[in-house]
Amino acid sequence: NAGVMQNPRHLVRRRGQEARLRCSPMKGHSHVYWYRQLPEEGLKFMVYLQKENIIDESGMPKERFSAEFPKEGPSILRIQQVVRGDSAAYFCASSPPTGTGVNYGYTFGSGTRLTVV
Amino acid sequence: SQKIEQNSEALNIQEGKTATLTCNYTNYSPAYLQWYRQDPGRGPVFLLLIRENEKEKRKERLKVTFDTTLKQSLFHITASQPADSATYLCALAQSTGNQFYFGTGTSLTVIP
Numbered sequence: 001n002a003g004v005m006q007n008p009r010h011l012v013r014r015r016g017q018e019a020r021l022r023c024s025p026m027k028g029h030s031h032v033y034w035y036r037q038l039p040e041e042g043l044k045f046m047v048y049l050q051k052e053n054i055i056d057e058s059g060m061p062k063e064r065f066s067a068e069f070p071k072e073g074p075s076i077l078r079i080q081q082v083v084r085g086d087s088a089a090y091f092c093a094s095s096p097p098t099g100t101g102v103n104y105g106y107t108f109g110s111g112t113r114l115t116v117v
Numbered sequence: 118s119q120k121i122e123q124n125s126e127a128l129n130i131q132e133g134k135t136a137t138l139t140c141n142y143t144n145y146s147p148a149y150l151q152w153y154r155q156d157p158g159r160g161p162v163f164l165l166l167i168r169e170n171e172k173e174k175r176k177e178r179l180k181v182t183f184d185t186t187l188k189q190s191l192f193h194i195t196a197s198q199p200a201d202s203a204t205y206l207c208a209l210a211q212s213t214g215n216q217f218y219f220g221t222g223t224s225l226t227v228i229p
């Protein structure tokens with residue numbers, strides 16, 4: 001039973017390029033959360049999705065960032081026209097359909113480390 | 118938004134001793150408080166969850182307390198081992214929210 005799978009593990013992009021980060025939740029989990037971890041800062045919530053629905057995107061920057069969780073396939077976090085300040089570790093977490101992550105433990109992936117040069 | 122403070126300095130303890138980590142918060146009292154372990158280059162791993170109406174939770178060598186009056190949670194690791202060396206994160210959430218607010222973590226080193 002594989003855990004939460006994220007890829008790529010490391011991603012290097014030049015300023016202005018697009019970054020696509022993928023997350024496959026644990027088997028049986030239908031809730032996906034994206035968090036960002038900047039150096040020396042805590043994890044910051046970005047977005048909460050269920051299949052084909054964005055439930056809460058209150059933590060997403062208003063521009064350049066988008067997320068989706070299609071009926072088939074992984075959840076995608078997309079960052080357009082990346083800037084140096086986007087360099088961070090991006091973590092995906094999932095939780096089962098019987099409860100949200102706040103009242104169950106999240107299962108996190110190993111993260112994607114984005115470096116913008 | 119919630120402000121969360123964890124021991125800002127790294128904690129070094131001798132193997133076999135009890136490690137105690139603190140998590141203090143301001144503003145509203147959370148409905149749920151969780152503790153995670155994070156190793157370098159890895160994602161956080163869930164350890165324990167405690168609810169606002171619970172004062173204490175235990176799991177093997179781990180114990181979490183939750184004092185809503187002091188706005189503080191304590192995380193204890195008894196009989197600590199070098200393998201317990203990691204960064205420990207606390208995270209808080211409201212009952213109506215979808216997100217956790219994470220602290221910056223406390224780095225623990227258990228010295229053999």
